Amino acid sequence: MLAAKVRNMQPTRQRPRSNHLDLAQRILEAVRRGGFRAGDRLAEQQIASLCNVSRTPVRASLRLLAGQGVVRWEKDSGYTLAIDPAGAIEAAADLPSAEEDRLAESILRDRAARRLDDTVTASALSQRYTSDRRTVLKALRILEGGNWIEKAPGQSWLFRPAQAGPEALAESYDYRLLLEPAALLTPGFRLDEAQAAALRFGMEAQLASPEVTFDAREFQRLDIEFHGMVARGAANRFVGQALADHLRLRRMPGAMHAVNVFRLKQSTREHLAILDQLESRQFEAAADLMRLHLRLSRSQRPQAASRGAPVLPATGRTDERNGR
Structure with missing residues (x-):
């Protein structure tokens, strides 16, 4: 009886506050952009200055990151970075929710x-x-x-209207076909090289995984991050904002339609090919590959979902392995 009373008196674990979660995300971004490496010390005042906040919320956000294994706390040295900066995007996805x-x-x-x-x-x-x-x-x-x-x-x-149904999905791809290649061709397009490296690491890891263990949710996360990077890189603020607003609709549960693993892996290869051209500053080639990528994706969803390889745009033939 006494033990039960003691248990009942224990404070319930509170969910993290949204402002601390937001700051934790900003800390990860500052660490990635600042060139920090695993083992580097994260002084509270330094982080507070980088994020333009006081030390009190920084302390709470660092505790959140410590709970995720992103940073490490020691009595003598304080907080240090426990992961490579390339893992910051993955760490951000695993943060708890308010x-x-x-x-x-x-x-x-x-x-x-x-x-x-x-x-x-x-x-x-x-x-x-x-x-x-x-x-x-x-x-x-x-x-x-x-x-x-x-x-x-x-x-x-x-x-607001969501991307529900074949017609809305087709219109979404038409919209993206107009804007995403244009974003890559805006004079002054900026590639976030650190994020590009992290995305490449994640996409290559997915390609190396067997089909039976392929993680569709991880594909969706990398896909959204990749196209979000394109939106943020656009030098034209109106194009970038329009793409960012549209991208939020794709984050809605149920927005990702069922597509077979063959297509998801093919799409990942297309992302990497676009990335190759962006890193080489070949923006026109990247824009051409983006158009092809979006057209192939549009042809697969939802009418051709789970049908194997897409129709080849140059010849109109389908993959003979599937007898289609």
Whole structure:
């Protein structure tokens, strides 16, 4: 009985605050851009200056990263970087979620499964997810910031049209065909070389994995990071912003349609070929390869999903191994 009372008196583990999670992401970005290496000391004041914040939130965010094994804390030396900077992107994906982030993901998941109507209210969501109104409103603001939802008149919120169905998906590819090659051709395109190296490492690792263990979710993460890098590199702010806004729709649960592993690996090779041209500063060649990549992807989704190799654009023939 006494033991049970003691257990009940133990404080429940709180979810991390969203501002600490955001700062943890910024710290990882600063470490990657700053050329830090595994074993380098991360002085709180140095990190605070790099991120333009005070030391107090830095301390909390470093504790979060220590819990993920990204940094190491020792009594005498403080915090040091425990991973190679190339692993910063992977580490960021594994960070825990704040309560409002978890709720936002649940709302998106239910919306993708059509368990939520086009219009919702904070009160109805609070009842559905047994969350307090303040948390629900924070989750809605997160979704609003991602362009998944918008405030409607009164107390309602309206979901934006998603990439649902073959027609919407085809329009999405048409939109990207207009903008992504253009982003690569904008004078002054900037390639984030550190992120490119990290993406190359992840994509080559995926290609080396057998088909039976191929991780489709990891492919989706690398795919979004790759196309996000293109959007961020565009020297034209309007092109870059338009692509970034559209990319948020692709992060929505259920936005990735079923495609066989053959195509996913082929798509990864196409990403690497584009990357080769970008690293060689051959932007016109990269733009041509991007057009081909998007056209091949469009031909596979969703009509040709799970049908093996795509139609060859030059000859119109299909892969003879599949008898198609």
